[in-house]
Amino acid sequence: xxxxxxxxxxxxxxxxxxxxxxxxxxxxxxxxxxxxxxxxxxxxxxxxxxxxxxxxxxxxxxxxxxxxxxxxxxxxxxxxxxxxxxxxxxxxxxxxxxxxxxxxxxxxxxxxxxxxxxxxxxxxxxxxxxxxxxxxxxxxxxxxxxxxxxxxxxxxxxxxxxxxxxxxxxxxxxxxxxxxxxxx
Numbered sequence: 001x002x003x004x005x006x007x008x009x010x011x012x013x014x015x016x017x018x019x020x021x022x023x024x025x026x027x028x029x030x031x032x033x034x035x036x037x038x039x040x041x042x043x044x045x046x047x048x049x050x051x052x053x054x055x056x057x058x059x060x061x062x063x064x065x066x067x068x069x070x071x072x073x074x075x076x077x078x079x080x081x082x083x084x085x086x087x088x089x090x091x092x093x094x095x096x097x098x099x100x101x102x103x104x105x106x107x108x109x110x111x112x113x114x115x116x117x118x119x120x121x122x123x124x125x126x127x128x129x130x131x132x133x134x135x136x137x138x139x140x141x142x143x144x145x146x147x148x149x150x151x152x153x154x155x156x157x158x159x160x161x162x163x164x165x166x167x168x169x170x171x172x173x174x175x176x177x178x179x180x181x182x183x184x
Contacts, residue, residue: 029094030150036086037167040176041153044169047073071131071172081129086167086177095165098148099182107144114142126164132173136161 051069141158159166165182
């Protein structure tokens with residue numbers, strides 16, 4: 001057994017500072033993610049507020065156009081959107097770490113089984129600012145997996161497509177951003 005003696009308070013302080021620094025860095029990364037999502041939600045709400053209520057109609061074309069209008073306006077406002085606008089490299093790394101923790105805990109086998117049964121096959125690459133891939137079911141994300149991730153505003157939600165984690169605009173059915181190979 002090694003005795004540290006009089007240096008133990010110093011060593012304890014250094015260890016605590018290192019752990020505190022890591023926790024603060026992780027918290028900053030998640031705060032950055034939350035800010036980026038909040039900025040997107042503001043854009044979503046602004047686009048939605050520009051759309052007037054639909055007058056009563058029997059025209060399927062008019063109804064369909066009205067339903068697609070939020071997505072169109074958001075795409076226009078985010079014309080330059082690219083992967084990484086929300087899932088920066090640091091945020092992606094933190095999400096992979098959080099998801100790895102969830103898939104290694106006591107619920108791990110149940111999560112993997114749920115994902116295996118519901119995992120949609122991706123037929124085309126995901127694109128930021130594009131619609132959710134047609135024909136790919138909206139797989140529900142296991143709650144025990146979501147428990148490790150930051151809560152999202154009602155306008156957006158997490159979805160898993162293959163091994164990728166997607167932030168999806170619920171109303172517009174647009175891919176806000178995604179991080180690849182998030183599920184190991």
